[in-house]
Amino acid sequence: MALLVHKYGGTSVGSLERIEAVSARVARHRAEGHRVVVVVSAMSGETNRLQALGLDLGGQGAPREMDVLLASGEQASAALTAIALKGLGIQAQSFLADQLPIRTDSAHTRARIEHIATEALFEALDAGVVPVVAGFQGLAGDGSITTLGRGGSDTTAVALAAALKADECQIYTDVDGVYTTDPRVVSSARRLPRVTFEEMLEMASLGSKVLHPRSVEFAGKYGVPVRVLSSFEEGPGTLITLEEDGSMEQPLVSGIAFTRDEAKISVRAVPDVPGVASSLLGPVSACGIEVDMIVQNLANDGGQNDFTFTVKRGDYDRALAVVQEAADALGAGPVVGDAKIVKVSVVGVGMRSHAGVATQMFAALAKENINIQMISTSEIKISVVLDEKYLELAVRTIHDTFGLERPEGVV
Amino acid sequence: MALLVHKYGGTSVGSLERIEAVSARVARHRAEGHRVVVVVSAMSGETNRLQALGLDLGGQGAPREMDVLLASGEQASAALTAIALKGLGIQAQSFLADQLPIRTDSAHTRARIEHIATEALFEALDAGVVPVVAGFQGLAGDGSITTLGRGGSDTTAVALAAALKADECQIYTDVDGVYTTDPRVVSSARRLPRVTFEEMLEMASLGSKVLHPRSVEFAGKYGVPVRVLSSFEEGPGTLITLEEDGSMEQPLVSGIAFTRDEAKISVRAVPDVPGVASSLLGPVSACGIEVDMIVQNLANDGGQNDFTFTVKRGDYDRALAVVQEAADALGAGPVVGDAKIVKVSVVGVGMRSHAGVATQMFAALAKENINIQMISTSEIKISVVLDEKYLELAVRTIHDTFGLERPEGVV
Numbered sequence: 001m002a003l004l005v006h007k008y009g010g011t012s013v014g015s016l017e018r019i020e021a022v023s024a025r026v027a028r029h030r031a032e033g034h035r036v037v038v039v040v041s042a043m044s045g046e047t048n049r050l051q052a053l054g055l056d057l058g059g060q061g062a063p064r065e066m067d068v069l070l071a072s073g074e075q076a077s078a079a080l081t082a083i084a085l086k087g088l089g090i091q092a093q094s095f096l097a098d099q100l101p102i103r104t105d106s107a108h109t110r111a112r113i114e115h116i117a118t119e120a121l122f123e124a125l126d127a128g129v130v131p132v133v134a135g136f137q138g139l140a141g142d143g144s145i146t147t148l149g150r151g152g153s154d155t156t157a158v159a160l161a162a163a164l165k166a167d168e169c170q171i172y173t174d175v176d177g178v179y180t181t182d183p184r185v186v187s188s189a190r191r192l193p194r195v196t197f198e199e200m201l202e203m204a205s206l207g208s209k210v211l212h213p214r215s216v217e218f219a220g221k222y223g224v225p226v227r228v229l230s231s232f233e234e235g236p237g238t239l240i241t242l243e244e245d246g247s248m249e250q251p252l253v254s255g256i257a258f259t260r261d262e263a264k265i266s267v268r269a270v271p272d273v274p275g276v277a278s279s280l281l282g283p284v285s286a287c288g289i290e291v292d293m294i295v296q297n298l299a300n301d302g303g304q305n306d307f308t309f310t311v312k313r314g315d316y317d318r319a320l321a322v323v324q325e326a327a328d329a330l331g332a333g334p335v336v337g338d339a340k341i342v343k344v345s346v347v348g349v350g351m352r353s354h355a356g357v358a359t360q361m362f363a364a365l366a367k368e369n370i371n372i373q374m375i376s377t378s379e380i381k382i383s384v385v386l387d388e389k390y391l392e393l394a395v396r397t398i399h400d401t402f403g404l405e406r407p408e409g410v411v
Numbered sequence: 412m413a414l415l416v417h418k419y420g421g422t423s424v425g426s427l428e429r430i431e432a433v434s435a436r437v438a439r440h441r442a443e444g445h446r447v448v449v450v451v452s453a454m455s456g457e458t459n460r461l462q463a464l465g466l467d468l469g470g471q472g473a474p475r476e477m478d479v480l481l482a483s484g485e486q487a488s489a490a491l492t493a494i495a496l497k498g499l500g501i502q503a504q505s506f507l508a509d510q511l512p513i514r515t516d517s518a519h520t521r522a523r524i525e526h527i528a529t530e531a532l533f534e535a536l537d538a539g540v541v542p543v544v545a546g547f548q549g550l551a552g553d554g555s556i557t558t559l560g561r562g563g564s565d566t567t568a569v570a571l572a573a574a575l576k577a578d579e580c581q582i583y584t585d586v587d588g589v590y591t592t593d594p595r596v597v598s599s600a601r602r603l604p605r606v607t608f609e610e611m612l613e614m615a616s617l618g619s620k621v622l623h624p625r626s627v628e629f630a631g632k633y634g635v636p637v638r639v640l641s642s643f644e645e646g647p648g649t650l651i652t653l654e655e656d657g658s659m660e661q662p663l664v665s666g667i668a669f670t671r672d673e674a675k676i677s678v679r680a681v682p683d684v685p686g687v688a689s690s691l692l693g694p695v696s697a698c699g700i701e702v703d704m705i706v707q708n709l710a711n712d713g714g715q716n717d718f719t720f721t722v723k724r725g726d727y728d729r730a731l732a733v734v735q736e737a738a739d740a741l742g743a744g745p746v747v748g749d750a751k752i753v754k755v756s757v758v759g760v761g762m763r764s765h766a767g768v769a770t771q772m773f774a775a776l777a778k779e780n781i782n783i784q785m786i787s788t789s790e791i792k793i794s795v796v797l798d799e800k801y802l803e804l805a806v807r808t809i810h811d812t813f814g815l816e817r818p819e820g821v822v
Contacts, residue, residue, distance in 0.1 A: 016464065016467050016468055019468065020468070053427065053487075053491060054490065054491060056427050057427055057430065057431070057491055057494045057495045057498055058494060058495070058497065058498030059494045061497055061498070062493065062494045062497045062498075064504070065490040065491075065493040065494045065497070065503075065504075065505055066490070066494070068486060068487075068489065068490035068493075068505050068507070069486075069487050069490035069491060069494070071486070072483040072484075072486040072487040072490070073483075075479060075480075075482070075483040075486065076461060076464075076479075076480050076483040078479065079465065079476040079477070079479035079480035079483070080464060080465060080468055080476075080480060082473065082476040082479075083465055083468045083469060083470045083473045083476045083477070083480070084468045084469070086469065086472055086473045086476070087468055087469030087472070087473075092476075093475070093476075094479050096479070096556075098509065099554055143510055145507075
């Protein structure tokens with residue numbers, strides 16, 4: 001007898017058959033006695049189609065109108081889902097953002113939710129009606145429609161679950177949960193029954209695309225239990241919770257994340273004076289290039305540093321040119337780069353209290369003669385940069401070392 | 412320096428190029444010093460696409476949700492049009508029905524407009540902003556989205572023009588005005604510079620699809636000057652006005668309308684007792700079949716009538732079966748029918764005061780040996796039913812007889 005928020009992404013409502021499958025699941029959960037609030041994205045491809053139309057007409061300069069345009073996609077899928085539910089004999093009603101309302105700031109195309117009024121939803125639930133809420137959209141103070149940016153429907157679902165104090169926010173997607181690593185690389189990769197928000201955040205921003213980092217952050221902040229499940233098959237999925245909720249002992253390492261499309265740039269012999277880092281990276285950021293890892297080491301001869309950072313591979317050439325210019329201005333040594341690197345990260349809240357994780361990881365890589373080019377650590381993550389040819393071998397070796405294929409992990 | 416409402420149908424906003432052409436016209440009218448409010452339909456094909464999706468899921472049983480679904484089409488085209496206008500450097504803003512609001516009753520899928528709040532529109536106009544209003548949609552008292560049914564965007568435009576006390580409601584469509592008859596049948600057919608609402612109504616319901624009868628009725632009721640123009644080429648179009656507005660003398664006949672897909676059904680030897688007409692037609696209406704002309708004549712032998720009516724050709728077989736049953740129950744004579752007939756009508760407010768129009772029309776048909784099967788008249792219309800093979804000849808003959816190819820007509 002729980003209150004559940006179901007969130008369905010574009011693929012899950014991508015066809016009439018898929019929408020009917022969604023309705024059937026909602027019907028099952030209702031039959032089990034749960035109260036369900038549904039949040040939907042636009043049908044897959046629809047947001048891109050609308051966006052292309054709008055941008056072709058110059059939508060870049062009309063963010064308010066782009067939001068009106070894009071919001072129509074979720075409006076249609078919410079209506080279709082409500083229709084399908086009614087077709088199964090279930091009372092249902094679509095709700096658009098302005099009908100609740102879901103209040104946001106007025107930052108069009110990337111608005112932030114400020115408040116969700118829940119009266120209409122509870123009224124509907126009390127009357128036995130399944131509310132189907134259009135995700136991704138909001139209502140600004142001036143009455144304009146806003147949208148929440150990429151991953152917006154996830155954010156709608158999590159925020160709604162928080163406002164409703166729902167027992168669980170269930171995110172239905174095309175994977176059946178969060179894995180210890182990518183099963184296409186390590187066949188013994190295992191679905192995690194649960195991860196913490198912090199781990200999920202590290203894994204999401206490292207390339208596991210299951211949930212948008214923003215919605216994970218939101219869920220963590222409001223303590224909303226989120227479950228990632230498959231829209232295509234039944235299963236328990238992965239529960240994402242606060243660390244304190246974990247009844248079992250936290251495993252040392254939860255998962256191995258990696259990203260392939262990385263590149264690194266090094267500036268040699270940088271004068272050891274304050275302000276150097278910002279002189280080098282300022283122009284890079286100004287070009288809209290995102291910098292990921294940053295490492296600075298005092299070089300052997302003292303008084304001069306080697307300064308290295310990584311960017312997305314697609315930004316490599318631009319970043320190289322910009323940094324070369326900045327390095328010349330600083331009187332630094334040569335700028336060298338490598339566009340064939342990858343990043344592999346070990347993530348786990350358990351490593352907070354165990355100093356040995358890094359040693360264990362480095363030893364495993366050394367045993368396979370894999371050279372580590374860069375290292376960066378945070379409280380619950382250790383990342384290394386490697387030659388791209390070692391990616392699969394490194395991930396498998398580390399996965400083995402920490403025994404991630406076994407349900408309880410090793411210590 | 413007029414206040415104009417522009418209305419663009421689905422074809423007129425059917426592609427990005429068409430939307431850009433719409434924006435260019437609005438820009439021209441603005442440059443000429445006019446204030447413009449734009450009303451748009453959904454892009455051509457979009458409403459049908461959405462409707463098919465909804466009905467496939469059982470939308471018939473969910474009218475509220477069908478309205479949410481269908482309204483998304485006009486939402487998208489309003490946003491796209493506003494984007495295109497901004498691309499031309501014109502300030503523009505989309506308005507959805509609930510943002511004005513356009514209040515309607517709660518009859519989903521066929522709602523009636525009750526009130527339009529104009530404050531936001533005048534505010535926009537005063538600030539030099541072109542409001543782009545999503546047609547076809549409304550807001551019910553309970554906060555639900557409604558739609559106005561077929562021809563709904565025309566109705567939105569006319570109602571908006573009435574509420575704004577606009578100088579003219581310009582309906583941009585794929586024809587350049589209202590003609591004396593179909594130019595594909597009579598090459599000398601002439602565009603009418605003006606017609607009255609009454610004439611337009613008779614012509615529209617007789618098959619000239621330029622404007623939905625409901626919007627014409629609405630325009631007549633509120634005395635909104637409506638102009639029908641081509642969205643594809645410049646021209647004066649046809650002005651639809653109150654009869655009293657006509658500064659020139661009304662021509663005897665304004666146009667010849669016709670419909671091809673008619674069928675007639677006759678019941679012979681119907682007993683001459685009260686209630687017979689409803690006994691015969693009641694079951695037909697109950698099947699959802701629309702009856703058009705109805706004629707009853709006392710047959711030669713007295714005491715028994717011949718009863719004849721027309722239906723759309725597509726309903727012929729069903730209607731015949733239903734009437735046969737009803738006739739049997741009444742003890743009437745044989746039921747006979749003809750599915751190869753057409754209706755030709757002469758329309759003109761001028762004929763009110765000229766009794767000779769019918770005579771002139773019948774004489775013209777007789778001269779060509781065209782047999783008249785049925786006749787029906789109203790104050791400003793005379794309709795005849797003919798064998799379908801005579802359609803073109805009849806229309807041309809009548810067009811000639813009344814001199815409709817000449818700008819002033821004949822008396």
